[in-house]
Amino acid sequence: MAQTPAVEPFSTRESWLGRLNRRTAHGDRPFWVLVLLFALAIIGLVGAVGLVVYVGSAEARGLYGLSFLTGTVWNPVATEVREASYGAWPAIRGTLLSSLIAVLLAGPLGILIGVFLSELCPLRLRTPLSFMVELLAAIPSVIYGLWGVAVFVPFFRDYIADPIANSLGTNLPWLAGPVATGRGLMAAGMVLALMILPTIAAISRDVLAVVPSSQREVLMALGANRWEVIWQSVLPYARAGIIGAVMLGLGRALGETMAATMLIGNSTRIEQSLFAPATTAASLIANQLPNANDALHESALVYVALVLFGITLLLNLIARLLVWQVSRGPIGRV
Amino acid sequence: MRKTLGMLSLLLLAAALVGTLAPARSAVAQEWEPRQLTASLKGSGATFPNPLYQTWIQVYKNVVPGVSITYQGVGSGQGIRDFIGYLTDFGGTDAAISASRVETEAPDALHVPTVLGAVVPIYNVRGNPELRFSPETLAGIYLGSIRTWNHAAIAADNPGVRLPNQSIVVVHRSDGSGTTSIFTDYLSKVNAEWRENVGSGTSVDWPVGIGAPGNPGVASTVLQTAGSIGYVELIFALANGLSYGPVQNASGNYIEASIASVTAAAAGIEYPASLAVSITNPPGPRAYPIAGFTYLLVRQNTYTDANKASALTDFIYWGLTEGQGGAARLGYAPLPDDLRALAIGQLRKVEVNGEKVFDGPVK
Numbered sequence: 001m002a003q004t005p006a007v008e009p010f011s012t013r014e015s016w017l018g019r020l021n022r023r024t025a026h027g028d029r030p031f032w033v034l035v036l037l038f039a040l041a042i043i044g045l046v047g048a049v050g051l052v053v054y055v056g057s058a059e060a061r062g063l064y065g066l067s068f069l070t071g072t073v074w075n076p077v078a079t080e081v082r083e084a085s086y087g088a089w090p091a092i093r094g095t096l097l098s099s100l101i102a103v104l105l106a107g108p109l110g111i112l113i114g115v116f117l118s119e120l121c122p123l124r125l126r127t128p129l130s131f132m133v134e135l136l137a138a139i140p141s142v143i144y145g146l147w148g149v150a151v152f153v154p155f156f157r158d159y160i161a162d163p164i165a166n167s168l169g170t171n172l173p174w175l176a177g178p179v180a181t182g183r184g185l186m187a188a189g190m191v192l193a194l195m196i197l198p199t200i201a202a203i204s205r206d207v208l209a210v211v212p213s214s215q216r217e218v219l220m221a222l223g224a225n226r227w228e229v230i231w232q233s234v235l236p237y238a239r240a241g242i243i244g245a246v247m248l249g250l251g252r253a254l255g256e257t258m259a260a261t262m263l264i265g266n267s268t269r270i271e272q273s274l275f276a277p278a279t280t281a282a283s284l285i286a287n288q289l290p291n292a293n294d295a296l297h298e299s300a301l302v303y304v305a306l307v308l309f310g311i312t313l314l315l316n317l318i319a320r321l322l323v324w325q326v327s328r329g330p331i332g333r334v
Numbered sequence: 335m336r337k338t339l340g341m342l343s344l345l346l347l348a349a350a351l352v353g354t355l356a357p358a359r360s361a362v363a364q365e366w367e368p369r370q371l372t373a374s375l376k377g378s379g380a381t382f383p384n385p386l387y388q389t390w391i392q393v394y395k396n397v398v399p400g401v402s403i404t405y406q407g408v409g410s411g412q413g414i415r416d417f418i419g420y421l422t423d424f425g426g427t428d429a430a431i432s433a434s435r436v437e438t439e440a441p442d443a444l445h446v447p448t449v450l451g452a453v454v455p456i457y458n459v460r461g462n463p464e465l466r467f468s469p470e471t472l473a474g475i476y477l478g479s480i481r482t483w484n485h486a487a488i489a490a491d492n493p494g495v496r497l498p499n500q501s502i503v504v505v506h507r508s509d510g511s512g513t514t515s516i517f518t519d520y521l522s523k524v525n526a527e528w529r530e531n532v533g534s535g536t537s538v539d540w541p542v543g544i545g546a547p548g549n550p551g552v553a554s555t556v557l558q559t560a561g562s563i564g565y566v567e568l569i570f571a572l573a574n575g576l577s578y579g580p581v582q583n584a585s586g587n588y589i590e591a592s593i594a595s596v597t598a599a600a601a602g603i604e605y606p607a608s609l610a611v612s613i614t615n616p617p618g619p620r621a622y623p624i625a626g627f628t629y630l631l632v633r634q635n636t637y638t639d640a641n642k643a644s645a646l647t648d649f650i651y652w653g654l655t656e657g658q659g660g661a662a663r664l665g666y667a668p669l670p671d672d673l674r675a676l677a678i679g680q681l682r683k684v685e686v687n688g689e690k691v692f693d694g695p696v697k
Contacts, residue, residue: 077518077533154558180503181544181559266508266545277544283508287547291411291510293535294435 050309057303059296060086068303074268076288076297084293086300088307090268094185094278095308098264099253101189101274106197107246111235113197114204114245119230130205137198145262148191149183153263156190157182161275169273176273181265186274188264192256196249203248207241208234240327247319254312257282281308366694368652372400373645379405379413379426382451382512382567383628386666387426390657394649401645410512411536417443417631424646425631428512429536430610442636445610446650446680447627449658450667452568452596453517454578454624458556459483460498466491468582469524469615469623475502475563477527478542483561491582505555505564508545510536516626517565520614524623565624568596569665585619592622596667599625605676625667632684640686647681647692654678 071087078084165177219233265277292298384407391403410427417425474480484497507514518534546555549570556564580590599621637643658668
């Protein structure tokens with residue numbers, strides 16, 4: 001028997017392979033790393049998008065700075081007497097107003113649908129109705145746009161916009177005519193409302209469904225009726241989630257491009273009336289970027305994208321604050 | 335047996351295609367044949383000539399099987415960007431690259447006009463009168479100074495036509511487009527107020543009206559809206575059977591857009607060497623005034639592969655000669671003869687390493 005080299009019987013040292021083997025034996029650590037990478041990729045993606053729109057808008061940012069936000073003229077063509085100049089206010093205003101109209105209409109309606117589905121709906125109806133709501137959320141926006149142009153807008157023009165413009169509109173400038181094609185802020189906002197309604201309804205339903213039964217039973221024990229239980233106990237308990245649902249809907253309305261382009265009339269001039277054509281940031285970019293006149297025009301459009309990015313971030317922040325604010329304090333009141 | 339039949343029908347189909355597109359083939363064949371090369375060529379750009387270019391490419395495959403060509407209709411602006419960035423071998427654009435941009439970014443770009451397009455006014459007026467338009471009227475409507483259909487200016491253009499007291503709804507393109515470029519270029523030439531306050535480009539700051547996406551968007555909006563007026567490509571109007579109004583040209587004649595009157599628009603003009611010029615409001619008495627070229631962009635001396643450059647120039651030459659008959663059948667106006675000679679002259683300028691790659695006969 002050859003002499004074996006002396007080996008320490010209880011070595012505290014371990015080869016790197018052994019260490020790796022031991023650490024990965026249960027698969028926890030690699031899984032942790034993998035999941036971390038995915039999570040970091042999200043941050044990287046947001047950063048990359050931000051970087052691209054920031055760099056791409058350099059020329060317009062240098063030229064206009066922050067006054068871009070309040071500039072009301074969007075003139076992509078230089079003439080003998082008029083400079084090409086870009087201001088994002090028409091796009092910002094159109095984006096905010098059309099989304100606001102959408103949320104004002106779809107918010108209450110969506111929450112009520114959610115309440116019905118989770119609290120009041122007979123069991124037999126619940127599944128088909130919920131399914132329909134989810135189906136509505138899955139319809140591509142171009143189909144909403146098409147339906148809006150072909151069906152909704154003619155109806156809206158003849159039976160809603162024209163009568164309002166001819167009666168109330170004669171005194172209120174923001175409801176004034178001429179209605180013309182019917183396409184404008186109001187029409188776009190109403191179809192957007194329809195598009196975000198299922199999102200708000202479906203999430204509200206899910207949020208309300210996880211409200212613990214004790215929350216309802218307490219008030220029932222005190223002799224409250226259905227309405228009082230929902231209004232004073234269930235809804236307040238779920239308020240953070242409901243605000244989240246509305247914000248998600250708002251996010252969808254802000255970024256909607258196709259349906260907005262088809263319905264808003266695409267005019268970069270600011271007119272007071274809600275029935276007049278306007279534009280949104282997303283539709284302005286989609287319309288003009290592929291065939292921009294020159295480098296500055298392109299840069300200004302990317303700047304609009306940066307502004308839209310900023311608006312979205314800001315709204316998310318506000319939503320967070322709102323959720324945080326309302327989730328403090330006592331739940332429900334009697 | 336079935337296979338043979340299939341092959342036979344394919345051959346017949348190919349022969350039929352070549353036959354319909356190239357009636358002059360036998361006449362040309364003695365003088366010029368495209369070289370049988372092997373190359374693959376990439377191009378992108380304007381959407382307006384896309385159907386024509388796809389047809390050319392398909393038929394050319396039978397003429398020179400070794401050359402495979404792709405063209406993507408991504409829009410003129412993107413086509414120019416791709417071409418300048420050397421992403422493509424050739425570009426397509428409706429509006430010529432501006433002189434200043436050629437100087438700074440694309441000194442080697444050659445504009446080769448291929449066919450002509452035109453823009454026509456379409457309208458939807460109560461009582462369906464047949465209307466014609468003078469330049470001042472069109473500009474007035476799009477400036478917002480003419481607001482009703484029974485305005486004196488429209489009545490003066492259309493003596494004896496009963497015009498309703500109906501508000502005018504102006505419809506324009508919402509997307510940046512070569513169609514808008516030609517239309518606004520025309521308005522800039524015929525109306526000082528338009529030239530000073532609005533100008534011309536793929537997107538402009540429209541004084542009035544609503545924007546609809548694409549030719550189909552404008553057409554459907556006009557059809558849907560009482561009292562509206564819009565503008566679309568002639569080829570789109572022809573393909574969809576839309577009726578459109580004649581427009582008064584520089585000689586004072588009201589001309590209806592047709593393939594002949596659009597071709598006439600390009601005739602009898604003094605062309606600069608670059609051929610990059612707008613031809614709206616041309617002097618010809620029978621010319622339709624709202625017309626423009628669509629160009630292919632090729633490189634004068636920065637191709638490195640002589641084989642590729644030869645294949646490309648052969649293809650474009652084929653399109654300018656035998657392809658023109660097919661163009662007319664698809665609704666595109668062919669180039670007038672004098673201009674075609676100039677376009678072929680552009681191809682003869684292409685060099686690789688100082689050597690000319692093409693010397694087809696000018697005709």
